Amino acid sequence: MKLDVNALGTFYRMAREGTGLAAGRLTHMTGVETRVGVTKLNFMRGREIRRELTDGSPKVGVHVGLTGAIDGSSMVVFDREDAHRIVEPLVAEAAPEESEDGDDEADGEEFDRMRESAITEVGQVMNSGFVDGWADVLESVIDVSTPTLLEGESADPFVTDVVDSPGADDLALLFQSRIETVDAEIEFEHYLFPDRASMADLLDRIRTSDGIDYDKLDGFDRMAERGAEEMAKTATTLTGIDTHVEIRRLNFVSLEAIPEQVPDERLVGVAFEFEGVPSGFLLFLFDEESAHEIVDAMVPMALDDVDPDGFDEMGQSAIEELGNIMASGFLDGWANVLDTTIDHSTPEFVHDIGTAAVDPVVVRLGESQEYAFVFDTLVVADGQAFDCEVYAIPDESDLERALNDLDVDRIEDEPTTAEFGEIEHT
Secondary structure, eight states: OEEOHHHHHHHHHHHHHHHHHHHHHHHHHHOOOEEEEEEEEEEEEHHHHHHHHOSSSOEEEEEEEEEESSOEEEEEEEEHHHHHHHHHHHHHHHOHHHHHTOHHHHTSHHHHHHHHHHHHHHHHHHHHHHHHHHHHHHTSOEEEOOOEEEEESSSTTTTTTSTTOOOTTOEEEEEEEEEEESSSEEEEEEEEEEOHHHHHHHHHHHOOSSOEEHHHHHHHHHHHHHHHHHHHHHHHHHHSOOEEEEEEEEEEEEGGGHHHHSOSSEEEEEEEEEEESSOEEEEEEEEHHHHHHHHHHHSTTTTTTSOTTOOOHHHHHHHHHHHHHHHHHHHHHHHHHHTSOEEEOOOEEEEEEHHHHHHHHHHHHHTTOSEEEEEEEEEEESSSSOEEEEEEEEOHHHHHHHHHTOOGGGTTTOOOOOOOOOOOOO
């Protein structure tokens, strides 16, 4: 199975079109004004999907089977609280007396059946919106089965019992969308689990180049995962704070959507440009509290006599040093596996609102491409305020060349080569 940027761009347009239709139909059905939030394509392993679905909160999903231009499964999953909030207008309209009587009546069996029916109907309408959007982009027909309501607090009802769901180590292409309401965000996960043979046929039809073998993308994802683990080890060594990789996924997004993913708050970070095969940009972004925690760990007492919201030369140097060595570990691992050379620039210190931190990268890449792969990683400290969001954004043409030359058998054997001296912590 092979894909290329054109094929993924088609999938992205499918996701945007489908989300727009789903949002419009949700507004029409419930009377709640909505708009499309972030839309992206995620490459996630089955184990990561399961972890995402097992976050301790009860969930409600609606699943349908697909046949036609795409065979497989489509599923919309809400937190139960969000699902109930969405269907309250429908329930109130259908049973006004029960809704006015308070929670006692709402807990009754009849009310539960009514709510489940409403959730199923909403899920069916949203699934149909997604699918109709895909069919419009593909100019093809996709048939949808009768919906099935799924409920649970673990991943099993949503993954294990669903046909076409990926295995623990399988890399799945998922559509992730967010619909925002006027009063509050309603977040949901939308999962497309395509039949592999059906997906291969579709990719052959819509790609415009020889493409990248899907197994190569799978290998590059594993390579990035190793790089992320190396970054966490480096952060532990330099700061003395135990850190680990908590979230890591490969996104395919429109360049204009990248700023929407970055937290809308003041961030402290380090930016790099890297050259070779592939070339691109690498960003390490910390919230201000995490940045102060890092500086205090690496150079204690450095900030005692300055504005607590600012970073003096020593503080900036500490952040840059950490970013520089983390970048080396990440990119050296890539270079070893790809049997190439990747050089990165000197670190550029960033202290700005999140969108301003990534805008220069988007502008530069936008001169030559419309979409980007983004390796989105979160490095988290155990028990301390230290979160680091990592964005690795390679040039798409360089990435395609690199992946075509990738020997996936080298991935587990090749070490990263970042080296650094002893850091004393007091």
